[in-house]
Amino acid sequence: MADTIADNLSTVRADLPEHVTLVAVSKTKPVSDLQAAYDAGQRVFGENKAQEMAAKHPELPNDIDWHFIGHLQTNKVKYIAPFAAMIHAVDSLKLLREINKRAQQNDRVIDCLLQLRIAKEETKFGLTPDALSSLLEAPEFAELQHVRIRGLMGMATFTENQAQIKEEFALLKDQFDRLQQDQFADRDAFSVVSMGMSGDYALAIEAGSNMVRIGSAIFGARNYQ
Numbered sequence: 001m002a003d004t005i006a007d008n009l010s011t012v013r014a015d016l017p018e019h020v021t022l023v024a025v026s027k028t029k030p031v032s033d034l035q036a037a038y039d040a041g042q043r044v045f046g047e048n049k050a051q052e053m054a055a056k057h058p059e060l061p062n063d064i065d066w067h068f069i070g071h072l073q074t075n076k077v078k079y080i081a082p083f084a085a086m087i088h089a090v091d092s093l094k095l096l097r098e099i100n101k102r103a104q105q106n107d108r109v110i111d112c113l114l115q116l117r118i119a120k121e122e123t124k125f126g127l128t129p130d131a132l133s134s135l136l137e138a139p140e141f142a143e144l145q146h147v148r149i150r151g152l153m154g155m156a157t158f159t160e161n162q163a164q165i166k167e168e169f170a171l172l173k174d175q176f177d178r179l180q181q182d183q184f185a186d187r188d189a190f191s192v193v194s195m196g197m198s199g200d201y202a203l204a205i206e207a208g209s210n211m212v213r214i215g216s217a218i219f220g221a222r223n224y225q
């Protein structure tokens, strides 16, 4: 298994331009698989369950950047606030407020990405462009000193239709560019475009992604039981 993971990692890495950060999505996988990826040089891992990430964290070396990539419920923020390097899928002011509060309690500033709803398929997650604007314009937003908005995150529709995926990624990149030139013009930290998974990362990078979240292409298929 360790050899396969190391091989998969180098295959994926060979596809990534230097400016693209690889988040190795290790959800559902045992700590031994993460250790194998770590031993092959991987330092950024992505998980989508707060308790699972909190349980794995002490089992592995402490120079890992732990990214939370899933939908995060406010009552779970406390489990990851002491150590999370980045939270990808922030989609409400309520969640941001809770992350801010827990980060403050831990004397930290937590990097966050705002999730934009780009998929045409029905999904309840992610902000519409309008909701994103109102969040950024809310007076309270400017007062959150313990979160740092680093960029946007999105997921394309799960489809074979390449043109549709491209279009959805382009939508996210447009929004990112607009915000970078406008609200975030004086903030260099606003620099992350998180899009692309095992099945669509090539398209995502073409569309301007600089952070890809790749699971099954590295660790193999997941077994949900």
Ligand SMILES: *Cc1c(COP(=O)(O)O)cnc(C)c1O
Binding pocket: 025, 027, 048, 069, 070, 155, 196, 197, 198, 199, 213, 214, 215, 216, 217
């Ligand atoms: C699981 C997951 C991924 C990785 O998916 P793969 O298809 O296994 O690469 C990426 N992003 C998010 C938000 C996920 O939940």
